[in-house]
Amino acid sequence: MRIDLHTHSTASDGTDSPAELIRAAAAAGLDVVAITDHDTTGGWDEALAARPDGLTVVPGVEFSCVHHDADGRRVSLHLLAYLADPDNEALQAEWTRLRAGRVTRGKLMVENLVADGYPISWEQVSALAADGSVGRPHIGRALVDSGVVPDVSAAFGDLLSSRRPYYVRKPDTDVFEAIALVRGAGGLPVFAHPLARRRGPVVSDETIAAMAAAGLVGLEVQHPDHDDADRAHAAELTRDLGLLGTGSSDYHGTNKPTPIGVCLTDPDVYEQLVALPTARTPVGP
Template identity: 50%
Template structure:
């Protein structure tokens, strides 16, 4: 089994990077991609766990971007696989996003603190060392404070984009980021492109425009896609000659997603590795 989308405490997962590989091994997953938000901080620890766990590692990042479409702007998460982590342009884009996420999280904590018993220190206590700070850490602080029972409840209420506590953050343009990933020797794949529960989604024309910019694939098999969305995206990928991936979007105990619940074919992984600058780290 090949799972190409997971998160660790380097961003908003609850497992350490090595523990993600341990969880993969326990679930029978033989290849896993670590794709923390806007960072490569977990790569080294995960790679060191490969010989012990017997799980191969695809090094990746989930990059926060924003697409400008005829219907308006929207958040788009772009998975980048096997890129050069020292590429100046891509690294600068991720660093700027991480910095803005931090100031955004501080402001949201201040707004939440006006109505709930939550402080910035409470949020920091839920964040791993050098982690990309995000709404999940705010959600965890709300859970610890007894304001909500789960992350999901926090996201559905006070952390929802329509809530007064929500603050947007900087994100580079999606098409520009696709080109930057390619220039860094990476393989760009749109994460959960049909996840309507997260907000507006890309239209077929939007995806076609990204394909023209060099997009390589779509994450089709994902828990946030119903059968109709998967059928549509699979057909679109075929039409645009894009790779089709499947992934869990595992966050440890931070989400219900189970590692290995959706997977990618060995043939697609081979094409990703052929296109990428880095090799898959194998036992």
């Protein structure tokens, strides 16, 4: 079985519609794909309606989180929340708050760029996001369309980087609160790209152990932003902490160079994951 448990559609910051995402998964020979847009379940219905025979779809969300170390260091991190109840009021209220914060942050970043003469507008960014959860990739695409940068990766490497004055921090949820919300909604929280240092600071092994004690069920071990040493260390953590080690592409369509179906989840791990009690079940064969 070929299993990819982390992908994005136009419901957040991918470039494939949910239906196109499902078609891309089938064309890539996947047996199982999870749709995990940022802080929204908005792509679920379209993705499930587009599911062809033979493909299983796992509804999920990538939850924007934060952790403050004992020394006050702020670390952004993401949880993949699989198979939660989409009607859970507490969880949906928090995701609504996060999406609203993304809009405010996006507007401020655009204002910062425009003030320095970059030829983009909030209307342009908003149109690119359509009804989806707004993210920096939408600003990056506006910069590409306006001829400022050659591609979204270049935008992230420079103008949209946290090192630049145009950057605005988005609101996030304390990771331990997020774990409790996901578990309270019958979902399965898995720590996305836990050792992706190229994205910024990462939390300590001790914090991951505390997350496991709080209800975390897995770590994303196989990920395009993990090198071989990261993968080995993440796998060791799963063994030491009794967690499941997943794998995925973190596919974003043309917003990132990584194709769908890279860094797959082992079928045995997937079977253990979906055997856990959840509010929903995967949809498929």
